[in-house]
Structure formats: C-alpha cells, structure tokens
Amino acid sequence: MHSKGHEAAHAGEHLHGLEDMPPIMTHEEVSRDVIGRFTAVSWRYMAVMGVLALLFAIGLVAFVIRAVGGFDDTSDWGYFVATMGFLTTAFVSAPIVSAGLRFTKAHWRRPLARLAEIHGVTALLVLLMVIPALAALPDPVGRADIWFDFPSPDWFPHMWTMIAMAALALCTVALLWMHALPDLANARDHLPQGKVRRNVASFLSMGVIGTVRFWRVLYRGGLLLGALYIMMYMAVQTILSAEWSLGMVPSWKDSMFPAYQVMKGLQAGTAVVVVTMFVLRTWGGYEKYFGIDQFWSIAKPLLAFSLLWFYMWFASFITFWYGRQPSEINLIQMLFLGPWAVPFFSSMLLNFLFPLGMFIWNPIRKSIVGPTVVAAAVLLGALIDQVRVYVAPMSLNNHFGHVLAEVPVFQWPNILDIAIVVGFISGAILLFTLVAKLVPVVSIWEVGEGLRLVKVRKFHNRWVRVIAKSH
Amino acid sequence: MANQRILGLYPDPDKAAEAMNRLKHNGFPAEDLDIYTGSPFPEGTFGEHEPQHRLYVFPFAGAVIGFSLAMLVTIGTQISYPLITGGKPILSIPPMTIIAYEFTMLGAIIATVVGILFESRIPRRTLGVYDERITDGFIGIVVSCPAERGRAAEQSLRASGAVDIKTEA
Structure with a gap:
C-alpha cells in the first residue's frame, strides 16, 4: 500500500517546497513502526523508570513522615497542595489540548493527541493526593467555603470534592481508553502470541474489529467525552482554587481566580505536550511523527495562552488595586508585592514575558527547540506560581474571619517539601511512562486516517501539501 | 438456512469500493455489507450503509x-x-x-x-470472520448472506481483486 504522496518525491523535478515536506508513510509502515517501538523495552527506558520510581518512592516516604506528624498545621501541607495544584494544572489539563484540537479538526494534532490523553491519567494520582490534602483543611465553619457549609455525610467527609475529582479521573481514563481501542486491537493483532502484553491488549480492546458503526460512534463519542472533560476540568480547578487557596484567606473574594487557574491549566497543559513531544522525538525515536508541523502549530496557541495569562492576572489584580481596602492592601502584599514578590515576578517572566518575547519571532515558533525552551520555561513558571497561590494561603496563621490581618512570610521548602514536590512530579511522569507501554504513545489509527487525506501536488513553481477536509 | 459471513480482504481502497459496487450490483443489499478498517474513512467512501445510532x-x-x-x-x-x-x-x-x-x-x-x-456493539466475545492485516491498513468487506448465495458473494469479492477470502458459517 503506497501513498500517492510519494509520487512527488520521485518526480525528479527540482522545484521549491519539497524540502519542507514531512515524510509521507503508509498506514502499514506507521503501524509496524509504532507497534515496534511500543513493544520494545530498552535499557534506557528501564533506567528512566528506575530513577523515576526511586524519586517517587522518596516522595512517598516524605509524605508518610509528614502524615505521621499530623494534619493540624496547614502550613506543613502547603507544598504538598502546591504539587497537587501543579499536577492538575500541567498534566491533568493536557487532554484538553487533544479534545480542543479534535473539535477544530486540526490535522496536525493526529500524532500528539494520544500523548496528551495519556498525561490525563495523572488525575488518578491527584485523586489520591486530594484525600490527605482535604484532611489538612481547617474546619469550614466560619471560613469562606465553596460549599456554603453544605454538610457532607459523616461516613464520607468532603464527599463533594471527592466526587468532582473522581468524575474527572473517570472521564480522562474513558477518553484515553476509547480513543486507544483501535490501537489496542492493533497490538492484539500484532504482538506475539502468549505475551502478557498481548493478552492485556486483547482484553482492553474489547473485541474491536473496526466496523463502520464503531468508527462513527467513536468519532462522536470522543467529541462528547472531550466536551465533558473540559467542563469537568473547569469545575475541578474551581473547587481546588476555592478549597485550598481562596477559602484559606479571609477577605480574598475573587471570581477571576478560578478562571485564571483554568487558563494556566491550558497554558501548562500545552507546554507539557510540547516538552513530551520533544523528549519522544529526541530519545524515543518518534521524530517522524513529531516534526516541525506539530511544534510550529502548537506554538501559536501557547503564545495565545501566554497573552491570556497576563489578561487574567491583570483583571484580577486591578480589582484589589482600586479597592484599596486595608484587607485588600494586605492581599496585594501577600500575593504580588510582599514576601511572595519573587515567585510572582518569576512567574510573570516565565509565563508571560519570556513566551511573548520569544514567540513574536516566526523563526523561533517555526522550530523544534524554540517552542520546547518556551514550554519548559512555562512549566517552571507554572510550578512557581502554584507554590505562590497555594503555599502562601496555607501558611497563614488564621484562616477565619473577614479581614486578612497579616501578611505571611515567605515559606522556604524544607527537605521533606522538596522530596514531596520532586517525588510526586516524578510519580506523574512515571505513570506516563508506564501507560505508554500499555497503549501506543502515537495514535496509529489517527495518523493512518490522516495519511489518506494528504497529497503532495505541484502548484506552479513549487510543491504544496494538499490536505482534504473529509467532513 | 442460516446466514454465513464472508470476508474479502483488499489492500487498496479503490478495489474495496469496486467490490462494494459489484456486490450491490449483484443483488446484495447495502445493509448486509459491512466494512472493517484499521482507521475511519470519510462517510460514503465505499457507498456503505450508514448505521443509525442514538449515542446522543x-x-x-x-x-x-x-x-x-x-x-x-x-x-x-x-x-x-x-x-x-x-x-x-x-x-x-x-x-x-x-x-x-x-x-x-x-x-x-x-x-x-x-x-x-x-x-459500538462492544465488548465482543469473539472476533468472528476477521483478518489481522486490517489493523495494518487493509480493508475487509464482509458480506452476510444465506449459504446458497455464498458462492456468488465470493465470486464478486474475488473479481474485485480480494487478496484473501475468509468464511464464517
């Protein structure tokens, strides 16, 4: 099965444009290549797994030591909650990239949709992290609370937060699983008989054989689940913001803040996808799938999200600035200008100024390294920002009342905090590397579908790629 | 007499579309024809019957x-x-x-x-008449027909260039 896209490459005419064209493979070539890489377990993979597992184990030990110390002092749990916030902001938001690009039928999304959905599985880790984080919360009575003191049953404290997180985790697993069904069927068909992974793939593929009905339902079902995921993600970010940030600070009333957190999620989720593409391209052998097309195209929404970062922050900040109540002055000191000014301005630099300064230049957007460097900076900025918005509120001495009477001093992380932050982020990456051996990290069927819609044609004095719209 | 299912395997969408046309021309209704593929094709590519679903x-x-x-x-x-x-x-x-x-x-x-x-009618306990090359990009045309029309279906599939034919009773 040869794609007609090859014709141009063999035509022998030295016209402009052919050098920019990504290689056009056949469906069979993609299938063999991806399944081959999916099956292989190299020493490098094992070494990375080992390091990640070790770091995660250290993080778990630090967590246990912290838990033994009790949950009464909220300031002890600030960095734990900040890590949870970062994982939700960066990793759990990644499937929105895939869902959003499916809505817009972006052709270039095909190779990267799966890895974005795999990152969403981090929601399972966050679901577990929410339990101790909830235990660290002070009594909601007399404190601003999104549940309006609505009671949870004694047998299931904090039921409402847990249901929201569970719904998000269920949705992300479903989104990944449904879209992976055809590739699990591929693994079932092509992995050697008797292998455990073949049996697992066979079980998970649920007997998919690629009927017309299946494809029609999968297409629409995927869009529905994507829409539900986006709606649920916004709800979860709102709840996290309200529970561990807004609700911990007397007088902090800011309807923009949850939206700001969601927007940061979009930015950091996009950045995680970019960095993962770079890693898979450079060390995973997937350079045929993650080319200039993907990096150049995703750099544009990343720039847009960086601009929105500033808009969202400013819309929130200006309210307190003009309000000028004593409590709001303290709030500004706490969040932006006082002891937490360095994290804030670092975040401003890494999440807004640096992406803007870099991405206004097309040669930087149209490169592999440029978007990767910016994405790495965005992720670092997101982590610092989550520390600011969660650790500062958690470190307050008094979470009750109507006025913020004190400005908390900067809380440096101790050795346990560092182990928790590094360990749980390693845990999320470990989860990705494990799931990437359960389902192929590149969506074979989506890439295969795209191959049929692309042809290389001569257009006057150059070659152009023609992409069909099938809907 | 019980129905049987016959699978014709094609490496090329053009030949699969031709097989669909030939089968319909030879009196096999579109509702009795199904297409197995490793990735979705645009609706109507093979002149296939569009199944109705109520997912919404x-x-x-x-x-x-x-x-x-x-x-x-x-x-x-x-x-x-x-x-x-x-x-x-x-x-x-x-x-x-x-x-x-x-x-x-x-x-x-x-x-x-x-x-x-x-x-989607899954999970499916057995794959039935199926070929593993489908997930490699081959296209399977499946005909459900009474056993006495099996030979005619097979001939139509072969005449359109099927590289393999499989039958499930």
Whole structure:
C-alpha cells in the first residue's frame, strides 16, 4: 500500500517546497513502526523508570513522615497542595489540548493527541493526593467555603470534592481508553502470541474489529467525552482554587481566580505536550511523527495562552488595586508585592514575558527547540506560581474571619517539601511512562486516517501539501 | 438456512469500493455489507450503509439522572437537617447548584461511556470472520448472506481483486 504522496518525491523535478515536506508513510509502515517501538523495552527506558520510581518512592516516604506528624498545621501541607495544584494544572489539563484540537479538526494534532490523553491519567494520582490534602483543611465553619457549609455525610467527609475529582479521573481514563481501542486491537493483532502484553491488549480492546458503526460512534463519542472533560476540568480547578487557596484567606473574594487557574491549566497543559513531544522525538525515536508541523502549530496557541495569562492576572489584580481596602492592601502584599514578590515576578517572566518575547519571532515558533525552551520555561513558571497561590494561603496563621490581618512570610521548602514536590512530579511522569507501554504513545489509527487525506501536488513553481477536509 | 459471513480482504481502497459496487450490483443489499478498517474513512467512501445510532441520547439521559439524584440528595439533606445558614432559605439554590453540576456531569460521563460501548456493539466475545492485516491498513468487506448465495458473494469479492477470502458459517 503506497501513498500517492510519494509520487512527488520521485518526480525528479527540482522545484521549491519539497524540502519542507514531512515524510509521507503508509498506514502499514506507521503501524509496524509504532507497534515496534511500543513493544520494545530498552535499557534506557528501564533506567528512566528506575530513577523515576526511586524519586517517587522518596516522595512517598516524605509524605508518610509528614502524615505521621499530623494534619493540624496547614502550613506543613502547603507544598504538598502546591504539587497537587501543579499536577492538575500541567498534566491533568493536557487532554484538553487533544479534545480542543479534535473539535477544530486540526490535522496536525493526529500524532500528539494520544500523548496528551495519556498525561490525563495523572488525575488518578491527584485523586489520591486530594484525600490527605482535604484532611489538612481547617474546619469550614466560619471560613469562606465553596460549599456554603453544605454538610457532607459523616461516613464520607468532603464527599463533594471527592466526587468532582473522581468524575474527572473517570472521564480522562474513558477518553484515553476509547480513543486507544483501535490501537489496542492493533497490538492484539500484532504482538506475539502468549505475551502478557498481548493478552492485556486483547482484553482492553474489547473485541474491536473496526466496523463502520464503531468508527462513527467513536468519532462522536470522543467529541462528547472531550466536551465533558473540559467542563469537568473547569469545575475541578474551581473547587481546588476555592478549597485550598481562596477559602484559606479571609477577605480574598475573587471570581477571576478560578478562571485564571483554568487558563494556566491550558497554558501548562500545552507546554507539557510540547516538552513530551520533544523528549519522544529526541530519545524515543518518534521524530517522524513529531516534526516541525506539530511544534510550529502548537506554538501559536501557547503564545495565545501566554497573552491570556497576563489578561487574567491583570483583571484580577486591578480589582484589589482600586479597592484599596486595608484587607485588600494586605492581599496585594501577600500575593504580588510582599514576601511572595519573587515567585510572582518569576512567574510573570516565565509565563508571560519570556513566551511573548520569544514567540513574536516566526523563526523561533517555526522550530523544534524554540517552542520546547518556551514550554519548559512555562512549566517552571507554572510550578512557581502554584507554590505562590497555594503555599502562601496555607501558611497563614488564621484562616477565619473577614479581614486578612497579616501578611505571611515567605515559606522556604524544607527537605521533606522538596522530596514531596520532586517525588510526586516524578510519580506523574512515571505513570506516563508506564501507560505508554500499555497503549501506543502515537495514535496509529489517527495518523493512518490522516495519511489518506494528504497529497503532495505541484502548484506552479513549487510543491504544496494538499490536505482534504473529509467532513 | 442460516446466514454465513464472508470476508474479502483488499489492500487498496479503490478495489474495496469496486467490490462494494459489484456486490450491490449483484443483488446484495447495502445493509448486509459491512466494512472493517484499521482507521475511519470519510462517510460514503465505499457507498456503505450508514448505521443509525442514538449515542446522543446517552449523555442527555445520564445528565438528567445525575441532576435528579443531586436534587434528591441536596433537597433531602436540607429538609432532614433544617439549619438556617447566613439568614438564607433552607432550600437555597447556590449551594445546590455546584453539587447539581457535579452530579449532572458525573451522570453524563458514565452514560456516555456506556453509550459508546453499547452503540459500538462492544465488548465482543469473539472476533468472528476477521483478518489481522486490517489493523495494518487493509480493508475487509464482509458480506452476510444465506449459504446458497455464498458462492456468488465470493465470486464478486474475488473479481474485485480480494487478496484473501475468509468464511464464517
């Protein structure tokens, strides 16, 4: 099965444009290549797994030591909650990239949709992290609370937060699983008989054989689940913001803040996808799938999200600035200008100024390294920002009342905090590397579908790629 | 007499489309023909019968069930424990809204997953007549027909360039 896209490459005419064209493979070539890489377990993979597992184990030990110390002092749990916030902001938001690009039928999304959905599985880790984080919360009575003191049953404290997180985790697993069904069927068909992974793939593929009905339902079902995921993600970010940030600070009333957190999620989720593409391209052998097309195209929404970062922050900040109540002055000191000014301005630099300064230049957007460097900076900025918005509120001495009477001093992380932050982020990456051996990290069927819609044609004095719209 | 299912395997979409045309021309209704592929083709590529599904009903039904459950829980709790908070009515809408949103979404998500499985007709215990090359990009045309028409179906599939034919009784 040869794609007609090859014709141009063999035509022998030295016209402009052919050098920019990504290689056009056949469906069979993609299938063999991806399944081959999916099956292989190299020493490098094992070494990375080992390091990640070790770091995660250290993080778990630090967590246990912290838990033994009790949950009464909220300031002890600030960095734990900040890590949870970062994982939700960066990793759990990644499937929105895939869902959003499916809505817009972006052709270039095909190779990267799966890895974005795999990152969403981090929601399972966050679901577990929410339990101790909830235990660290002070009594909601007399404190601003999104549940309006609505009671949870004694047998299931904090039921409402847990249901929201569970719904998000269920949705992300479903989104990944449904879209992976055809590739699990591929693994079932092509992995050697008797292998455990073949049996697992066979079980998970649920007997998919690629009927017309299946494809029609999968297409629409995927869009529905994507829409539900986006709606649920916004709800979860709102709840996290309200529970561990807004609700911990007397007088902090800011309807923009949850939206700001969601927007940061979009930015950091996009950045995680970019960095993962770079890693898979450079060390995973997937350079045929993650080319200039993907990096150049995703750099544009990343720039847009960086601009929105500033808009969202400013819309929130200006309210307190003009309000000028004593409590709001303290709030500004706490969040932006006082002891937490360095994290804030670092975040401003890494999440807004640096992406803007870099991405206004097309040669930087149209490169592999440029978007990767910016994405790495965005992720670092997101982590610092989550520390600011969660650790500062958690470190307050008094979470009750109507006025913020004190400005908390900067809380440096101790050795346990560092182990928790590094360990749980390693845990999320470990989860990705494990799931990437359960389902192929590149969506074979989506890439295969795209191959049929692309042809290389001569257009006057150059070659152009023609992409069909099938809907 | 019982129906049998015959699979013709094609490496090329052009030949698969030709096979579909030939089968329909030879009196096999489109409803009795199915196409197995490793990735989706645009609707109507092979002149295939478009199956009807009711997937959209599932999230809607799930959302209605979830919302109803949320109303039951929130109204029931507030009536059972009538605590006046902040001078607000016992049944105040804002706290119920957030919980209703959660339950509605949860119901919709669960129902959508069930809907995808049900409308796709999976899980399937056996693959039936199938070929592993389909996930490599080959196209399978499956004919369901009475056994006495099996030979005619097979001839149509072969005449269109099938590289392999498989039969399931």
